[in-house]
Amino acid sequence: QVQLVESGGGLVQAGGSLRLSCTASGSIFRIDAMSWYRQAPGNQRELVALVTNRGTTNYADSVKGRFTISRDYGKNTVYLQMNSLKPEDTAVYYCKFQIYGDNYWGKGTLVTVSS
Secondary structure (H helix, E strand, C coil): CCEEEEECCEEEECCCCEEEEEEEECCCCCCCEEEEEEECCCCCCEEEEEEECCCCEEECCCCCCCEEEEEEHHHCEEEEEECCCCHHHCEEEEEEEEECCEEEECCCEEEEEEC
C-alpha cells in the first residue's frame, strides 16, 4: 500500500512564498509521474504542475513563472515552490503519484493567501 503525506501549507501574505512537500511511503518500485493539484471552495480540482520520470514538467497557465515543481526520487518526494503568491492561489493542494499506472493521492494541505 502506498501512502502520500503533504506538508508545508499555511497562511501567507500576497507576494509571499511557500514550499510544499509530498513524500510517499510503501511499496514503490517505479514512479511514472508526480503532480500537484489544487481545489478552491466551489471549484473543481485542477492540475497545477506535473513532472514525469523523464523530468518533463508541465504547469497550469495561472502559475507559470511563479511555481516550480521538483522531485527527489531517492526520497520519493515531490516539491512545489510557490513564489509571488496571490489570493486566488488559496486552495487545498493535493499531490498525486502515478505508480505503475495507478494514481495515489495525498489528503491535501491548505494554502491561504491573504490580500
